Amino acid sequence: MSRIDSLLRIAAPFVRPIYGGAGVILMFHRVLPRETHTRIRGHANLEITPEALEQTIHYFARRNYDVYSPDDLYRFLTGVKKEDKPFVQFTFDDGYVDNLIYAYPIFKKHNIPFTINVSTCFPDHTAVIWWYLLEDLILNRERLTFEHAGQTYDFDCTAQEGKAKAFAITRKLFKFANIQERGLLTNSVLLANDMDLLRKIDEVALRWDQLKQLASDPLVTLSAHTVNHYVLSSLRDEEVQYEILESKRILESNLDKQIDHFAYPFGNRREAEAREFRIATECGFKTAMTTRTGGIFSAHGSHLMTLPRYDLAQLTLPRDLNLVTSGASSLRVNRFKRVITA
Template identity: 30%
Template sequence: MSFSKHGVIAAGFRAIAASRAESWLAPLARGIGAILMFHHVRPARADPFQPNRLLEITPEHLDLTLRLARELGWEIVPLDEVPERLARRKGRFLALTFDDGYRDNRDHALPVLRRHGVPWTMFVTTDYASGRGSLWWLELEEAIRASGRVSLQGRDYAAGTPAEKEAAFRALYARLRAGPEPELRAATASLCDRAGFDRAGLAGRLCLSWDELRTLSAADPALTIGAHTLSHPMLAKGDEAAACREIAASRTEIAERLGRPVRHLAYPVGDPASAGPREFALAREAGYATAVTTRPGHLFPEHAAHLAALPRVSVNGLFQTEAAMRALLSGVPFLLWNRGRRLNVA
């Protein structure tokens, strides 16, 4: 997401708040439910260079989100209940989902979730739980953080100041995301090597291990464990056999390691370039009850026929305000962003 787009979104939240559109447009825009998406939950950091800060919120903002949801009449339910709620058109409900299996979810989100007594789902990438794999967007951040200048494919980027580092990250991220994933991963690995950053231990430092997941799963009956593939690829960029293995084998491995059924899938990255009709069909064939994307939107009764292509509402670290959350829960931003469409499942 570009900084110009962030500015447009911020302006949109301000306009919605100023016009009180979250009140008068909500009956038209709001769905019967929504699935909230989180990544990191941890205390705010002072580092001026945080290009992935949209992927983290503070425990205080999580608390605000849950308090506001209750105030506005939303019931927080397990992801297991979503299919039945959609089929019965039974609202107004929220499901809480956390991607990647970060340790800070246990350390900083869980106390808030327990205080509110709410169910939640963690989507686990099996490679990360095994202490391996590539969190390439974070590797890119760390390579730039450790460098005064970065070079890729004949192009140089200044990276001496925080502003230069932000600009370098935006440019490199856009270039790499647009290309083949093997090239993306090779490029971030090369940048890390040149910067002297040890990428090999990043997953182990940030993500819960299998032992930690077993302990957490046994101790918290409110937690549902879902699959987030084996290696966190952009599935639609690979061949069908690889996508099938990532989707099906991750379900089997998590179930075997944790001794719990795995009924839900989150597509890595989850935008239309990463998960489309082929992946939706593979998720259904693998036996998942639901599969969630990152396509933005609320849930409507029509989604009962598209349980492998459910949208989510990203709780974005760049917009940690009550006004932003009121707008997101009203559905008004999605009425505008989706041009009035309720479904985006193609």
């Protein structure tokens, strides 16, 4: 633990009245029992254990928080719902099958709502889940060599250190690639090394029948999260429009249900900006979530397309939840700015 973390822990109770806000939205991805196989350092952070999820729920229950759905939050922020109690909203991004297997029974047991933000390439089984394919590739190779954008990349992957470096650099290339560049990288990194592009999707993604099962439960909100999970700021206007609106349309036609909420893929600064916020508004969503760090304040009623969330994967649960609910962890990231609106 760094010195600044220790200081923030001590400061949390004093910071809370100013930075705590009305409530928090929490972001998760996968919920899985701890795996025993080797991982690349820093890449297990999409996962929390069912025990950590349950402890997180207990933390908020003990402190008398209301658990909100996105519709509850919309009603609160537009002044329809009056509330004195603080609230928490649980969200899971992308559409992983473990959300049904491990998370759903926990929420059901506690009878509290949660949200899954679905990229439609997951249930459509067209997603190349490059972040896991890349991890598998690097774990199984002693060397990774490829060309991209006129540059040669050559990584010695014999030791853990080298694997972590190869992963971090190649991950960044994939993440910020536009549609054409993503295709080129898929060829030069994954296909050139005989990776089966759709192998991972069968293993990790929710199917449409499973999503229908979830959608039939009033505790579950399914929200849009684009079609192909690109960093939207890397795309052209019409591509952004397609990615957002088409994901809403595909979810609505498959689930026979109106989809009112949206989450930007990645969604941090430089990944979703003013153009993306405008297009999400034009697509008719009630709320849209970013991955900017921060609490929710009543002022977000005027910024419904830029709701901040806390990514809990970077934290130790449940130990660090005081840093989240007090706003102490956002204070550092946002340099003392209180209400994060863009």
